[in-house]
Amino acid sequence: MSTRHREWPVVLGLAPVMLLTLAPFAWLIVSSLKTEAEIGQADPYAWPADLMWRNYQDAWQIGGFGELVGNSLLNLAGVVLLSLLTCAPAGYALAKIRFPGREWLFYTFILGLTIPVQAIVVPLYQVLFGLNLVNTLSGIVLAQVSSGIPFGIFLMRSFFISVPDELIEAAKIDGASHLQILTKVLLPISTPAIQALVIISALSTWNDFFLPLIVLISPEVQTLPLGLVRFASTYASEYRLVFSGTVISFLPVIILYILMQRRFTEGLTQGAIKG
Amino acid sequence: MINRETPGSSTAAPLGNRSALAKTATVEAGGSAAGRFDSRDTGSALWLMAPALVLYAIFSLLPIAATFWLSFNSSAGFNTASSFVGLDNYAATAADPIVWQSLWHTLLWLIYHVVLAGGLGLALALAISRLKVTQVFFRTAFFLPHLVSLAVVGVIWANIYDPFYGLINTALTELGLGAFTQGWLSDPALVLFSVNVASSWQGFGLYMLLFIAGLQNIDHTLYDAAEVDGASAWQKLVYVTLPGLREVTTFVVSLAMINGLKGFATVFVMTNGGPFYQSELITTYIYRLAFQSQDHGRAAVLCILLSLLAIVITLVFNRWRARLSK
Numbered sequence: 001m002s003t004r005h006r007e008w009p010v011v012l013g014l015a016p017v018m019l020l021t022l023a024p025f026a027w028l029i030v031s032s033l034k035t036e037a038e039i040g041q042a043d044p045y046a047w048p049a050d051l052m053w054r055n056y057q058d059a060w061q062i063g064g065f066g067e068l069v070g071n072s073l074l075n076l077a078g079v080v081l082l083s084l085l086t087c088a089p090a091g092y093a094l095a096k097i098r099f100p101g102r103e104w105l106f107y108t109f110i111l112g113l114t115i116p117v118q119a120i121v122v123p124l125y126q127v128l129f130g131l132n133l134v135n136t137l138s139g140i141v142l143a144q145v146s147s148g149i150p151f152g153i154f155l156m157r158s159f160f161i162s163v164p165d166e167l168i169e170a171a172k173i174d175g176a177s178h179l180q181i182l183t184k185v186l187l188p189i190s191t192p193a194i195q196a197l198v199i200i201s202a203l204s205t206w207n208d209f210f211l212p213l214i215v216l217i218s219p220e221v222q223t224l225p226l227g228l229v230r231f232a233s234t235y236a237s238e239y240r241l242v243f244s245g246t247v248i249s250f251l252p253v254i255i256l257y258i259l260m261q262r263r264f265t266e267g268l269t270q271g272a273i274k275g
Numbered sequence: 276m277i278n279r280e281t282p283g284s285s286t287a288a289p290l291g292n293r294s295a296l297a298k299t300a301t302v303e304a305g306g307s308a309a310g311r312f313d314s315r316d317t318g319s320a321l322w323l324m325a326p327a328l329v330l331y332a333i334f335s336l337l338p339i340a341a342t343f344w345l346s347f348n349s350s351a352g353f354n355t356a357s358s359f360v361g362l363d364n365y366a367a368t369a370a371d372p373i374v375w376q377s378l379w380h381t382l383l384w385l386i387y388h389v390v391l392a393g394g395l396g397l398a399l400a401l402a403i404s405r406l407k408v409t410q411v412f413f414r415t416a417f418f419l420p421h422l423v424s425l426a427v428v429g430v431i432w433a434n435i436y437d438p439f440y441g442l443i444n445t446a447l448t449e450l451g452l453g454a455f456t457q458g459w460l461s462d463p464a465l466v467l468f469s470v471n472v473a474s475s476w477q478g479f480g481l482y483m484l485l486f487i488a489g490l491q492n493i494d495h496t497l498y499d500a501a502e503v504d505g506a507s508a509w510q511k512l513v514y515v516t517l518p519g520l521r522e523v524t525t526f527v528v529s530l531a532m533i534n535g536l537k538g539f540a541t542v543f544v545m546t547n548g549g550p551f552y553q554s555e556l557i558t559t560y561i562y563r564l565a566f567q568s569q570d571h572g573r574a575a576v577l578c579i580l581l582s583l584l585a586i587v588i589t590l591v592f593n594r595w596r597a598r599l600s601k
Binding site for chain 1: 442
């Protein structure tokens with residue numbers, strides 16, 4: 001009863017803060033449906049006379065957003081898949097197998113967890129150039145997977161450590177190899193860790209800007225954030241296009257999040273704490 | 276979650292928790308003599324590690340090592356001959372006033388981000404965690420900005436700050452507060468703060484989630500005990516809630532500092548370091564030196580400085596957290 005009593009004052013206090021926080025979204029969405037002349041009136045409280053859905057059509061075509069979204073999806077799929085394929089086995093080996101040099105490897109990955117990718121960008125570009133991977137989606141996928149590997153390995157490792165050893169010993173007695181233990185025993189019970197790794201690597205890939213900026217030079221291979229920045233600077237004076245292009249860039253993820261917010265929240269919190 | 280006394284918690288404090296790792300090793304060593312390894316186990320482990328290790332060696336370890344090598348060489352661009360120049364790049368970096376400016380801006384940027392994003396995250400978590408019916412609604416709503424790419428955030432806020440058509444100046448004018456309109460991104464004294472507001476708007480949601488998780492971990496019987504003792508709401512906050520959040524707070528502050536250190540996209544998109552280098556960060560200056568001036572030697576020196584800052588922040592906070600968890 002007392003909690004009911006306390007709920008409404010807090011809600012009343014939070015409501016204006018929430019309006020301020022979400023005002024940028026509301027302003028962009030409303031402005032994106034105005035004509036150029038209405039935007040020129042500079043009245044943020046005015047509603048558009050007619051909803052200009054055409055702005056979205058124009059921005060989509062002129063900005064080539066179809067291609068950008070396609071590239072971003074390929075990029076995301078590649079990174080998520082490769083991250084799982086590399087981090088799950090490595091996390092298992094570090095958690096449950098005794099082998100020489102394990103501790104040494106552990107600290108090597110900590111080094112990568114600590115050093116920001118901006119601090120290795122010059123030689124990273126040279127390596128990609130040497131392997132003919134500059135300006136390719138494969139290049140960006142490999143660079144992003146590698147920079148996410150330390151985090152992914154620690155996430156999987158800390159989950160596998162919490163699995164009782166008896167489970168693994170029992171499988172060993174049944175003659176299972178380490179690969180079988182991983183795929184048949186551990187992965188089926190690792191949904192929380194896999195979910196966290198998928199959500200975090202997908203979101204950070206979809207939103208990455210720094211590595212694509214350096215690796216993806218021609219518009220045909222660029223991803224959504226990079227393409228939007230290029231579009232917004234090319235058409236800087238056509239606000240209706242910039243606004244609708246920006247909404248195209250953020251709205252899908254927000255809708256996806258609202259639909260599955262519990263999984264997102266769990267995954268992100270677990271991932272941040274354990275990684 | 277954070278407090279768990281399992282060896283797994285060493286990942287939350289990787290550098291500060293060698294003892295936990297040692298504990299795992301001894302537990303798993305069982306009865307066999309230390310230092311002996313099953314050769315079949317070792318073989319499988321290497322195969323399982325191989326995919327991650329190969330990628331990581333080529334695209335992370337090699338570049339880390341090569342950064343040091345580059346810092347002792349001069350080169351006029353990618354794929355041109357370079358020559359050993361000793362400490363010349365270090366001397367040139369130390370003599371460059373923009374380096375010191377960008378370092379100062381980076382430190383200010385960190386502080387703004389910790390205070391704005393961390394502070395808002397904590398305040399909202401304290402308010403939201405008291406809610407029953409509307410908790411999920413507010414948590415979801417306040418988290419929305421975090422889903423937006425920082426580059427897209429840059430485009431959004433460049434328009435919000437637009438002096439003529441932007442949300443802030445037009446909203447102020449319409450409210451009769453025209454005197455408060457500013458050149459948010461053109462005023463040298465204001466620009467770094469303005470851009471940081473955009474980054475912090477994107478960042479606070481994650482810190483809020485972490486604080487909410489931390490609040491849920493506080494032992495509820497402590498509140499009941501405080502209630503029995505007749506503690507006021509304020510006393511409960513100061514003597515139960517805030518001490519209970521100490522560990523998650525050090526974690527959030529270190530995460531916010533590292534995120535701040537990596538700050539790049541919003542500055543690059545909104546001001547490109549300007550006006551007159553007044554919003555230049557170490558990261559944006561690295562990009563300028565490496566990809567615009569083609570001065571890889573000096574860029575590499577700044578890369579090493581950036582790595583050192585990241586390592587120091589991580590070490591200090593892990594040490595601190597390890598002490599708190601004792």
